[in-house]
Amino acid sequence: xxxxxxxxxxxxxxxxxxxxxxxxxxxxxxxxxxxxxxxxxxxxxxxxxxxxxxxxxxxxxxxxxxxxxxxxxxxxxxxxxxxxxxxxxxxxxxxxxxxxxxxxxxxxxxxxxxxxxxxxxxxxxxxxxxxxxxxxxxxxxxxxxxxxxxxxxxxxxxxxxxxxxxxxxxxxxxxxxxxxxxxxxxxxxxxxxxxxxxxxxxxxxxxxxxxxxxxxxxxxxxxxxxxxxxxxxxxxxxxxxxxxxxxxxxxxxxxxxxxxxxxxxxxxxxxxxxxxxxxxxxxxxxxxxxxxxxxxxxxxxxxxxxxxxxxxxx
Numbered sequence: 001x002x003x004x005x006x007x008x009x010x011x012x013x014x015x016x017x018x019x020x021x022x023x024x025x026x027x028x029x030x031x032x033x034x035x036x037x038x039x040x041x042x043x044x045x046x047x048x049x050x051x052x053x054x055x056x057x058x059x060x061x062x063x064x065x066x067x068x069x070x071x072x073x074x075x076x077x078x079x080x081x082x083x084x085x086x087x088x089x090x091x092x093x094x095x096x097x098x099x100x101x102x103x104x105x106x107x108x109x110x111x112x113x114x115x116x117x118x119x120x121x122x123x124x125x126x127x128x129x130x131x132x133x134x135x136x137x138x139x140x141x142x143x144x145x146x147x148x149x150x151x152x153x154x155x156x157x158x159x160x161x162x163x164x165x166x167x168x169x170x171x172x173x174x175x176x177x178x179x180x181x182x183x184x185x186x187x188x189x190x191x192x193x194x195x196x197x198x199x200x201x202x203x204x205x206x207x208x209x210x211x212x213x214x215x216x217x218x219x220x221x222x223x224x225x226x227x228x229x230x231x232x233x234x235x236x237x238x239x240x241x242x243x244x245x246x247x248x249x250x251x252x253x254x255x256x257x258x259x260x261x262x263x264x265x266x267x268x269x270x271x272x273x274x275x276x277x278x279x280x281x282x283x284x285x286x287x288x289x290x291x292x293x294x295x296x297x298x299x300x301x302x303x304x305x306x307x308x309x310x311x312x313x314x
Contacts, residue, residue: 027051027245028148030133031201033114040126040160044117050135050148051241052105060103060111061139067091068098071134071147072120074155076127085122092140100139110238129155151244152199180206180300185271186264188301189292193259193275201244204253209297212304213252214239251290251308254279262289269296276311287311 133150195203256277
């Protein structure tokens with residue numbers, strides 16, 4: 001493709017108007033590429049994904065220097081922002097040409113790449129942080145540049161001065177928290193809803209059979225059965241992303257204000273858990289009765305289906 005150059009300080013008024021006119025904005029998500037225990041000074045690799053969730057072709061300008069497409073806002077749990085790295089600040093503020101290429105995404109297509117968060121953010125202390133990304137479809141040209149905002153990730157950075165043995169202990173303990181456990185069906189459902197309430201996506205997906213949930217839709221089931229194995233994996237990954245973005249009507253990913261387990265029944269291989277979930281709105285509370293269906297898979301209970309019935313309002 002033909003390479004172009006632009007000046008960093010060009011005004012972005014035209015691009016802002018064009019993107020504001022596009023009512024069906026693309027989806028933008030970030031996730032850990034190889035989620036593990038991070039120690040201060042370690043690389044923190046994120047996978048960045050832009051999806052065309054609209055009905056028209058989506059045009060992106062992708063810079064060779066990712067700093068002009070991507071930024072991150074990182075804050076402590078007390079909402080104190082963490083400064084950018086010196087390299088990021090220098091590159092963004094220097095007067096230089098920016099090389100970029102055009103990328104076209106058809107409806108349903110996605111553009112994905114990986115970046116090291118520590119190249120953007122200058123972490124100087126261990127602690128717990130919240131990370132959110134900003135993607136600039138027509139490049140960063142100044143404070144008024146049109147941007148897309150991602151989901152938020154929780155990040156825990158451990159102190160760097162641990163011995164190798166201590167690091168292994170921390171990694172083992174943290175890994176155990178994200179591994180499936182032999183929980184009874186009602187606790188699996190409680191875990192899943194609780195994780196969704198806190199937007200802890202890795203925990204939320206831990207006990208979900210994403211393939212079965214995807215194939216609840218007859219049209220998607222037909223396409224899935226006719227697809228190659230690689231295409232099926234891509235469909236599942238896209239479905240997972242859509243759940244995180246809440247761009248599809250899947251009631252399993254809606255966040256309740258509170259919930260109560262009403263009834264649990266199961267035999268050796270199948271289980272149902274009935275839950276009353278409450279959704280708080282400014283003037284009323286919506287009540288819904290969820291029934292979750294679980295199956296035993298490799299010693300663990302997994303949610304593979306559900307149904308929802310309206311129970312009125314309060």
